[in-house]
Amino acid sequence: MDRAAALARLNRRMLERFSAGTVDSLRAALPMRVALPHLEPFLARNLEKETRKDALVVSCARDALAAGGPPAADAARTLLAAARGIDRDFLASVANFPVRIQVPYERIEPLRLRRIQLGLALAWRMLSAWQAGRRVRDDIPRAELARQLREILFLYCEETAALSHGVRMPALLAPLRDRLNALLLRQMRQAAERLTADIAAQKPR
Secondary structure (H helix, E strand, C coil), rough: CCCCHHHHHHHHHHHHHHHHHHHHHCCCCCHHHHHHHHHHHHHHHHHHHHHHHHHHHHHHHHHHHCCCCCCCHHHHHHHHHHHHHHHHHHHHHHHCCCCCCCCCHHHHHHHHHCCCCCCCCHHHHHHHHHHHHCCCHHCCCCHHHHHHHHHHHHHHHHHHHCCCCCCCCCCCCHHHHHHHHHHHHHHHHHHHHHHHHHHHCCCCC
């Protein structure tokens, strides 16, 4: 079995649940009912962008394990540079959307670098356990795993909030911008809390 591919699929499913939970909450919020038709396609593309970045993180952890050690000290910064290329693809894909984005890298990249570092360390630990024939929960208690995932998702929330400052919305939505951004961040954090609480509460198999 390709453990790295399996881990990347697990991560994708987690992010899909996280995104779906966020959107469901936003649908219940009156100001977002106007904005969601504009934002949902954008959020779907953003999710695809983040799963691509996370797949690179998992691949880096796999390659380090195959080389016989943990990821190199500069691995996270190499992945950070690669993320900019994925950002360029993303920006090209939303060029015709009713929102315009100027990526504030000076605000985003410290958050993104920390998220990459945490994700890389966690992926390496999980792949190391599998390679040794152990279950992940034998090396990482479920409560600790949930805590680490929550920290990673919260950084993702903060990164999205920073990105929102570079979004130019249609004139119809511009007066609501600050309110929408605050609501989006709150709902994302709540979705992350619910998801990781579910992970912590799952019974071992």
